[in-house]
Amino acid sequence: MSASLALLAAGLLAWPSSATARRQRLRALLPTAAPARPRRTPSGPxxxxxxxxxxxxxxxxxxxxxxxxxxxxxxxxxxxxxxxxxxxxxxxPPGDAEQLGRDLPVACDLLAVCLQAGTPVGTAVAAVADAVPGPLGERLTAVGGLYRLGASPQRAWADVAAPVDALARTVVRAGESGSSVVPALQRLAADLRGSARSRTEAAVRRAGVWVLAPLGLCFLPAFLCLGVVPLVLGIAGDVF
Missing domain, CATH: 4.10.860 (DNA Excision Repair, Uvrb; Chain A)
Known part of the structure; x- marks a missing residue:
C-alpha cells in the first residue's frame, strides 16, 4: 500500500501542470527566431x-x-x-549580361542539335533550358512555357532582352520564312564566339597597356631629371 502511494505521488509530481503544457504548446506553435546575421567587420571582406x-x-x-x-x-x-x-x-563577379553572352553560343548549338533531330521548337527550348544553368536557363524556361501554352513564336520570344534577342530573331525569322533554323543557329553561334574572341583580344591589349603604364610613370620623371633638365640648364647657362 505504501509503495502504491509513493508511485502515485511521484506520478503527480512528474505530471506537467496546465500552465506548463500551455507554454510548451505555444512554444511549438511560435516560429523559431532566425539566426543573427554575422556582422561585417569594418576592415571589409x-x-x-x-x-x-x-x-x-x-x-x-x-x-x-x-x-x-x-x-x-x-x-x-x-x-x-x-x-x-x-x-x-x-x-x-560576372554580371548577367556577361554570363548570358558566355552561355548563348552553347545554347544555340544545343538548340540546333535538338531541332535537327526533329524535336518541336517548344520542347527543344525547354530541353535546352534544363541543360543550361543560370539566367539564360531561366529565360529559356519562360519561353518554353509559353510555347507549351500555345503562344505564337513572336509572343513566346517577345519578353527576352539582349543578348538573347539575337536568338529570338533567328528563331522567329526562320519560322516566318519557313526555312530551316538549324544553319541560322549554327551561324549565330559562330558569330557570337567570334565576337567574344574579339572582346577578349581587346581586353588583353588593354591589360598590356595598363601593365606598362606604371613602368612609364617610373622612368619618365627619371628621364626628365637626368636627360632633359641638365640640357636645358646648360643651354640657359650659355645663353644668359
Whole structure:
C-alpha cells in the first residue's frame, strides 16, 4: 500500500501542470527566431583587404623608385587609386549580361542539335533550358512555357532582352520564312564566339597597356631629371 502511494505521488509530481503544457504548446506553435546575421567587420571582406594591400604595395614601390618627395607621393597616390580600380574590375563577379553572352553560343548549338533531330521548337527550348544553368536557363524556361501554352513564336520570344534577342530573331525569322533554323543557329553561334574572341583580344591589349603604364610613370620623371633638365640648364647657362 505504501509503495502504491509513493508511485502515485511521484506520478503527480512528474505530471506537467496546465500552465506548463500551455507554454510548451505555444512554444511549438511560435516560429523559431532566425539566426543573427554575422556582422561585417569594418576592415571589409578578405578580397577587399587583399586588393588594397596590393594597390598600396604598388604605390609604395613607385614612391621608393622615384626617391620620395611630394611629387613622388602624389604619383604614388595616383598609382594606388589606379591599381585598386583595375584590381576591382578584374576581380568583380560576372554580371548577367556577361554570363548570358558566355552561355548563348552553347545554347544555340544545343538548340540546333535538338531541332535537327526533329524535336518541336517548344520542347527543344525547354530541353535546352534544363541543360543550361543560370539566367539564360531561366529565360529559356519562360519561353518554353509559353510555347507549351500555345503562344505564337513572336509572343513566346517577345519578353527576352539582349543578348538573347539575337536568338529570338533567328528563331522567329526562320519560322516566318519557313526555312530551316538549324544553319541560322549554327551561324549565330559562330558569330557570337567570334565576337567574344574579339572582346577578349581587346581586353588583353588593354591589360598590356595598363601593365606598362606604371613602368612609364617610373622612368619618365627619371628621364626628365637626368636627360632633359641638365640640357636645358646648360643651354640657359650659355645663353644668359
Amino acid at each position: 578578405p578580397g577587399v583587404r587583399r586588393r588594397w594591400t596590393e594597390a598600396v604595395a604598388g604605390g609604395l614601390v613607385t614612391y621608393l623608385l622615384l626617391g620620395g618627395g611630394l611629387p613622388a607621393g602624389l604619383l604614388a597616390a595616383g598609382v594606388v587609386a589606379g591599381l585598386e580600380r583595375l584590381l576591382r574590375r578584374s576581380g568583380a
